[in-house]
Amino acid sequence: MLFVVRRVRSIISRIWHKLERTVISKELSYVLAFSRSLKSMRINDSTPFFYPFDPSKRRTTPVGTTILCSNTVDYSVVLLSDLNDIKRTIRRNCKLGFRVHSLILITVIESFARRHAKYFNTELLYSEPVSLRDAIQKLLFYNALFWQAGHWHVGLGRLDFVLNKYYLNDLEQGHITPDGAKMLISEMLKVLNKDMKEKSGEISGDTGQYIIIGGIDEDGNAVENELTSVFLNVFKDYDKPDPKLILRASHMSSDTIISLASETILSGKGSPLIVNDSVVLPSMQSFGYESKDVYNMGTSACWEPLIIGKSFDQNNSLPSIVALKALDQTIHFPVAFETFDALLSSFLDNLGKQIKSVCHDISFDCSPLYSLFFDDCIGRSKDYSRGGAKYSFHGLQIVSLPNTVNALLNIRRFVFDNQLFSLEDCVSAIDSDYSGYEDIRQVLLRNDLRFGNPHSDVVSLTRVITQFVDDVVSSLQINGNKVKVGFSSPNYINEAHSFPASLDGRHKGEPFAVHISPVSDGVDLLEIIDFASFLDYSNCRINGNVVDFIIPPAYQSKPEALASIIRTALDKGVFEMQLNILDYDTLVDAVKHPEKHSGLIVRVWGFSAFFNDLPDEYKLVLITRAKAYAS
Amino acid sequence: MHLRVSNIQRGCVFDGPGVRTTVFLKGCNLRCPWCCNPETQSVSDDLFFDQDVCDQFRESGSRLCTSCKIKGGDRDLLNCPFCAAENSSEILLEYQLYEKLECDFPLFRHSGGGVTISGGEPLLQIHALNPFVRRLKKNGVAVCIETTLFVDTQVDELARQTDLFIVDLKLQSELGLIDNPEYYSLLSRNLASISNSGSRVVFRLVYLDSMYDCFKSIISFLRKIKVDSIELLKAHGLAKSKYTRLNLPFIDYSVKDSSKMMLFISMMRESGFAVSLLSL
Numbered sequence: 001m002l003f004v005v006r007r008v009r010s011i012i013s014r015i016w017h018k019l020e021r022t023v024i025s026k027e028l029s030y031v032l033a034f035s036r037s038l039k040s041m042r043i044n045d046s047t048p049f050f051y052p053f054d055p056s057k058r059r060t061t062p063v064g065t066t067i068l069c070s071n072t073v074d075y076s077v078v079l080l081s082d083l084n085d086i087k088r089t090i091r092r093n094c095k096l097g098f099r100v101h102s103l104i105l106i107t108v109i110e111s112f113a114r115r116h117a118k119y120f121n122t123e124l125l126y127s128e129p130v131s132l133r134d135a136i137q138k139l140l141f142y143n144a145l146f147w148q149a150g151h152w153h154v155g156l157g158r159l160d161f162v163l164n165k166y167y168l169n170d171l172e173q174g175h176i177t178p179d180g181a182k183m184l185i186s187e188m189l190k191v192l193n194k195d196m197k198e199k200s201g202e203i204s205g206d207t208g209q210y211i212i213i214g215g216i217d218e219d220g221n222a223v224e225n226e227l228t229s230v231f232l233n234v235f236k237d238y239d240k241p242d243p244k245l246i247l248r249a250s251h252m253s254s255d256t257i258i259s260l261a262s263e264t265i266l267s268g269k270g271s272p273l274i275v276n277d278s279v280v281l282p283s284m285q286s287f288g289y290e291s292k293d294v295y296n297m298g299t300s301a302c303w304e305p306l307i308i309g310k311s312f313d314q315n316n317s318l319p320s321i322v323a324l325k326a327l328d329q330t331i332h333f334p335v336a337f338e339t340f341d342a343l344l345s346s347f348l349d350n351l352g353k354q355i356k357s358v359c360h361d362i363s364f365d366c367s368p369l370y371s372l373f374f375d376d377c378i379g380r381s382k383d384y385s386r387g388g389a390k391y392s393f394h395g396l397q398i399v400s401l402p403n404t405v406n407a408l409l410n411i412r413r414f415v416f417d418n419q420l421f422s423l424e425d426c427v428s429a430i431d432s433d434y435s436g437y438e439d440i441r442q443v444l445l446r447n448d449l450r451f452g453n454p455h456s457d458v459v460s461l462t463r464v465i466t467q468f469v470d471d472v473v474s475s476l477q478i479n480g481n482k483v484k485v486g487f488s489s490p491n492y493i494n495e496a497h498s499f500p501a502s503l504d505g506r507h508k509g510e511p512f513a514v515h516i517s518p519v520s521d522g523v524d525l526l527e528i529i530d531f532a533s534f535l536d537y538s539n540c541r542i543n544g545n546v547v548d549f550i551i552p553p554a555y556q557s558k559p560e561a562l563a564s565i566i567r568t569a570l571d572k573g574v575f576e577m578q579l580n581i582l583d584y585d586t587l588v589d590a591v592k593h594p595e596k597h598s599g600l601i602v603r604v605w606g607f608s609a610f611f612n613d614l615p616d617e618y619k620l621v622l623i624t625r626a627k628a629y630a631s
Numbered sequence: 632m633h634l635r636v637s638n639i640q641r642g643c644v645f646d647g648p649g650v651r652t653t654v655f656l657k658g659c660n661l662r663c664p665w666c667c668n669p670e671t672q673s674v675s676d677d678l679f680f681d682q683d684v685c686d687q688f689r690e691s692g693s694r695l696c697t698s699c700k701i702k703g704g705d706r707d708l709l710n711c712p713f714c715a716a717e718n719s720s721e722i723l724l725e726y727q728l729y730e731k732l733e734c735d736f737p738l739f740r741h742s743g744g745g746v747t748i749s750g751g752e753p754l755l756q757i758h759a760l761n762p763f764v765r766r767l768k769k770n771g772v773a774v775c776i777e778t779t780l781f782v783d784t785q786v787d788e789l790a791r792q793t794d795l796f797i798v799d800l801k802l803q804s805e806l807g808l809i810d811n812p813e814y815y816s817l818l819s820r821n822l823a824s825i826s827n828s829g830s831r832v833v834f835r836l837v838y839l840d841s842m843y844d845c846f847k848s849i850i851s852f853l854r855k856i857k858v859d860s861i862e863l864l865k866a867h868g869l870a871k872s873k874y875t876r877l878n879l880p881f882i883d884y885s886v887k888d889s890s891k892m893m894l895f896i897s898m899m900r901e902s903g904f905a906v907s908l909l910s911l
Contacts (some may be wrong), residue, residue, distance in 0.1 A: 443712045446713060526642045555644065561650050564649065564738060568742075571737055572737065
């Protein structure tokens with residue numbers, strides 16, 4: 001009899017799953033899978049806040065759809081949310097399909113919360129918190145659910161802006177002190193960090209858990225409050241690589257905050273990344289975000305701008321475009337180029353084709369859960385990823401731009417201007433990975449005109465390329481919407497693995513340059529800042545453009561000097577900046593004796609990680625850069 | 632007027648207040664054997680020449696070397712595609728030098744920094760330096776001069792325009808200046824001119840191992856010129872490759888006995904001198 005019951009259950013389950021896949025909407029299927037996930041998860045009650053995330057039971061993205069990544073809900077909306085209100089609005093205004101799965105989802109959340117009422121005050125689902133502690137708890141509750149629902153790189157947004165009123169309220173009531181706030185923030189970070197490995201992408205630390213501080217409010221006033229300083233101070237002493245901090249800064253930022261940011265950077269945790277509001281916000285507006293929304297700029301997992309609470313922007317879902325590939329195709333073309341301009345024109349043509357080949361529509365996972373909180377899903381009765389979100393501007397990324405610019409500068413100087421060797425010689429050199437052509441390679445490496453040098457020849461060539469890219473991308477769409485492009489990419493190692501040698505002197509398989517940074521020594525921090533400030537970030541060119549540099553040892557004992565440099569970089573007009581503290585000897589020793597450096601944190605493409613957790617090739621890139629920049 | 636410039640280094644934080652651009656002028660009347668900028672010593676055109684780079688490709692038979700003068704061709708060394716040779720200085724008109732520095736004026740404002748003129752011995756080019764400094768000051772740029780003051784010239788005009796002098800005291804026994812009346816005379820006279828102008832002065836001393844044994848004569852000299860505060864710089868041997876490329880003999884003067892250096896500092900402090908050790 002028992003056997004029969006089990007058999008019947010198994011058959012019903014198979015039929016149900018088949019129905020889910022074929023008949024039931026994707027959104028309802030999501031809700032049912034999410035519900036199963038919540039029912040089967042194990043609760044960890046050892047954390048200072050209730051954080052219902054069990055990575056082993058999280059909902060998996062259906063086959064054939066792309067994971068929703070790098071999204072940031074507006075936690076001020078989450079904190080104000082009342083599930084009863086949301087239910088009423090949905091019942092009153094939404095179409096049937098959306099109504100059904102959304103109401104079931106809310107019931108699932110409510111049931112889950114009630115089941116764990118001993119850890120979580122369920123009243124928070126229906127009211128705005130009063131205290132800072134409750135605000136953090138409500139934020140973490142929903143944050144955990146976003147992860148549990150199978151979304152990745154779940155950002156935290158502007159927490160000094162969002163949490164300040166609760167902190168002030170507590171202060172007024174005498175319920176908290178600044179040290180108490182620091183402790184709560186530290187505990188929040190610990191909870192978020194708890195599952196760092198399980199939340200990480202390819203490399204441990206790459207969780208997308210960023211916290212933004214600074215920026216402006218709806219009225220254009222600088223956001224700088226006590227919590228801004230608290231976050232910076234907490235991160236100065238924080239001994240984990242994740243979450244990470246981003247500072248939105250501009251000429252309005254106070255000296256206090258810039259100095260504190262400088263000290264935090266020098267503590268070696270790789271945070272904060274600096275976003276230049278004065279450049280990024282106008283650029284976002286010129287691209288197409290509404291002026292009334294850009295104040296609430298956030299980023300994807302690393303640095304790609306979007307609007308918190310309104311963006312479904314998927315800023316790095318497609319493969320990066322390898323600019324060197326277009327050049328490789330050009331120089332292998334069996335036609336002689338009479339002039340450098342002819343070669344450049346052919347390169348750009350190939351680059352355009354490459355960009356168009358990478359750019360295509362994407363079938364994304366849905367998210368009824370995000371749809372409860374993102375504008376304008378409920379209003380439109382549409383899922384977050386199916387037209388519900390106000391903005392769906394997805395992004396492309398270019399990798400190897402510095403290598404490409406250097407290669408083109410070399411071709412111009414040595415092949416066309418000085419006629420030192422021919423293009424055929426160059427092709428032979430790279431086809432043999434410079435075997436037998438070390439002399440050519442050394443010449444290529446010694447061109448003083450190189451990416452990052454603010455010389456007009458370098459800047460103008462770079463601008464020609466980036467303008468062309470912008471022109472091409474402007475004509476493209478992804479899923480019916482405009483597309484952004486950025487010149488920073490996480491794929492400087494992955495895409496380079498199998499890529500042949502290149503005419504910047506790079507050997508086959510050697511990593512590409514990192515973001516907007518010099519390929520080797522010979523360009524210092526002030527030069528790269530000048531160079532980056534000469535580039536054009538208007539129109540589509542907003543999907544992340546990070547000056548990435550290793551701070552010279554001289555500045556490490558002079559935080560005020562670094563603060564001045566950051567201030568100057570903002571004034572001059574860099575887009576974004578991330579600064580690493582790397583000591584060559586320490587890194588080499590960490591490879592030989594990892595046990596002595598278990599706490600060593602380094603900045604990788606847009607996140608921080610324990611050095612010991614990195615794959616060897618990433619360690620080597622950092623060591624090579626540390627050595628080059630130290631010279 | 633033109634200036635012979637050896638190097639321009641941006642982002643310096645140990646050459647005066649704030650973040651500065653340091654301009655290294657060519658030419659010096661001393662030959663300190665521990666000098667870390669040997670390319671600035673001679674007033675004539677030196678070439679940096681990397682023999683290893685030259686040998687590497689010439690001996691490997693690279694066809695890129697066939698037209699080089701060394702192989703009997705007509706290509707000047709400075710046009711070597713491997714950059715085996717490079718000039719150690721360039722001549723710049725005063726306004727040309729100014730234009731090269733303008734990009735950092737915003738940084739100077741933010742950091743309280745400015746331009747430091749070092750060398751070599753900048754006072755050897757004082758006639759070209761005066762109008763250059765005048766231009767800087769007219770545009771609100773703070774100026775610091777790093778000098779030994781061991782030059783027989785009128786510094787009054789320069790001193791009136793200079794915010795800070797970093798005086799590199801040459802009290803090392805290797806030079807023999809500590810007992811040289813001319814050194815004391817020129818130093819005192821120039822210090823007096825600077826004092827009359829109101830410029831600030833900071834005194835620096837490069838510490839060598841030999842100085843420990845000359846402690847008494849050093850403090851005696853300092854008292855004679857009424858100096859009670861110095862910045863100490865530990866000598867290093869990081870310039871070795873420069874010496875090699877200039878075909879100059881290199882002697883490693885880097886400090887071998889750091890504990891004696893710390894003892895030297897303690898003794899100075901106990902003798903009433905304020906000493907700060909600069910770590911570069």
